[in-house]
Amino acid sequence: MQIEFYFLISSFLFAIGLAIVVTRKNAILVLMGIELMLNAANINFVAISQSAPDVGAGQFFALFVIVVAAAEAAVGLAIVLRVYDYFKTIDLDNINELKG
Amino acid sequence: MTIIELGFYFFSILACLSAAFILFTKNVLYAAFSLVLTFLSVAAIYVIAHAEFVAVTQIMIYVGGIVVLIIFGVMLTNKLADKKPISGSHNKFMAFMVALSIFVMLIYTIGQINFPLITKALEPNLKMLGVGLMSDYLLPFEIAAVLLLIALIGAAVIAGKKEGQDHAD
Numbered sequence: 146m147q148i149e150f151y152f153l154i155s156s157f158l159f160a161i162g163l164a165i166v167v168t169r170k171n172a173i174l175v176l177m178g179i180e181l182m183l184n185a186a187n188i189n190f191v192a193i194s195q196s197a198p199d200v201g202a203g204q205f206f207a208l209f210v211i212v213v214a215a216a217e218a219a220v221g222l223a224i225v226l227r228v229y230d231y232f233k234t235i236d237l238d239n240i241n242e243l244k245g
Numbered sequence: 246m247t248i249i250e251l252g253f254y255f256f257s258i259l260a261c262l263s264a265a266f267i268l269f270t271k272n273v274l275y276a277a278f279s280l281v282l283t284f285l286s287v288a289a290i291y292v293i294a295h296a297e298f299v300a301v302t303q304i305m306i307y308v309g310g311i312v313v314l315i316i317f318g319v320m321l322t323n324k325l326a327d328k329k330p331i332s333g334s335h336n337k338f339m340a341f342m343v344a345l346s347i348f349v350m351l352i353y354t355i356g357q358i359n360f361p362l363i364t365k366a367l368e369p370n371l372k373m374l375g376v377g378l379m380s381d382y383l384l385p386f387e388i389a390a391v392l393l394l395i396a397l398i399g400a401a402v403i404a405g406k407k408e409g410q411d412h413a414d
Contacts (some may be wrong), residue, residue, distance in 0.1 A: 148360050151294065154257045156351035158283075160344040161264040167340035171273055171332035173318050177280050180311060181264060184287050187303075191296045196360070205382050207299045209304050209373075212389045216396030218311045221402035222318045229254050229322045230406075238335065 160186035172225045172235040176239030183214045215216065260286035273330040277316050282306070284308050298374050322410050 162195055163203030176212030187207045227237050270276050284307040290299035321401040340368040378386050 147356060150253065150257070151290070151353070152355045154260065154290070156348055157261055158264055158287075158357065159351070160348035161268055162262070163347055164340045164344035165268050165345060168268070168330065168336055170332040172334060173315060173322065174267070174273060175277055176318075177267060177276060177315060179306070180280070181267070181283065182309075184284065188287060188290060189297075191291050191294045191299055194296065195294060204299050204374060205377060205385075206298070208302060208378075209385055209389055211299075211302055212393060214307050215310060216392055218314055219396050219400040220403070223312055223400040225251070225318055226321060226404045230286060234267050235322050236332070 147191055151188055154189040155185045155192070158182075158188070158213065170236050170238055172240075173222070175237070176221050176225070178215065179221075180218065181212055182236060183217075186210060203237055249293060253290065256286045256289040256293070260290065270348070271331050271333065273319050273332050277312060277319060278313070281308055281312050284312065298371055 162178045162181030165181065166175050169175055179213065187210050188208065190203035190207040192203070194201050194207075225235055225239060228240060232240050234240070260283050262277045267276045272330065288300040288303040288308075291297075291303060291380060301399045303350070319330055342391065
């Protein structure tokens with residue numbers, strides 16, 4: 146398998162994730178877009194881990210990225226729940242005041 | 246075309262289509278289900294890239310953990326009994342331009358690089374991962390453990406209701 150194909154699909158997933166983060170109004174959908182972008186980076190790490198010097202080093206990076214993504218999802222959803230408690234909505238257009 | 250290449254193309258197209266479905270669907274819950282399909286396809290791509298352990302970790306943590314957490318978030322922030330969890334989108338043109346330019350820039354940069362050829366002889370395996378985590382990558386491993394503990398406590402503190410100020414505001 147040519148390594149360029151992995152980079153191609155990873156950059157496509159990254160662009161889609163970026164578009165989700167920018168366009169969607171729902172805070173949970175924005176979190177999904179961030180997860181998609183982290184996954185795109187992981188595909189790059191795994192693809193490069195097959196090549197000659199340092200075989201397998203990319204897989205360790207991918208594992209640590211997954212760990213950080215899990216922590217980020219937990220804390221992000223906790224913040225989203227607090228925001229919902231306070232504003233009664235998670236529509237990002239309506240959450241526009243600080244210390245209201 | 247071998248069966249592995251065929252599988253790679255199939256799962257790549259599946260990942261791209263389900264990711265695009267997240268972008269275009271109105272229903273938040275359908276987006277979460279489509280995210281499951283994307284993560285499973287990416288796990289299949291990991292298997293094709295000889296990273297079986299990362300693929301299993303992906304299925305366990307993303308599909309088994311994060312997506313379940315996200316679906317709980319959808320249920321806790323929408324009144325599902327009344328109506329469907331519909332959410333619109335904004336800034337469509339700007340986002341399309343930004344995403345397209347990032348994509349074109351990445352493709353252009355990838356085209357510039359001379360990648361080394363993939364070596365089939367040295368396939369990374371599970372033993373290498375285990376030994377590596379306990380020797381070369383021990384410090385990041387421990388830091389990851391502490392980070393998970395901090396995130397667990399932090400998430401519980403942020404999301405938990407405090408005594409006496411439930412309906413203060």
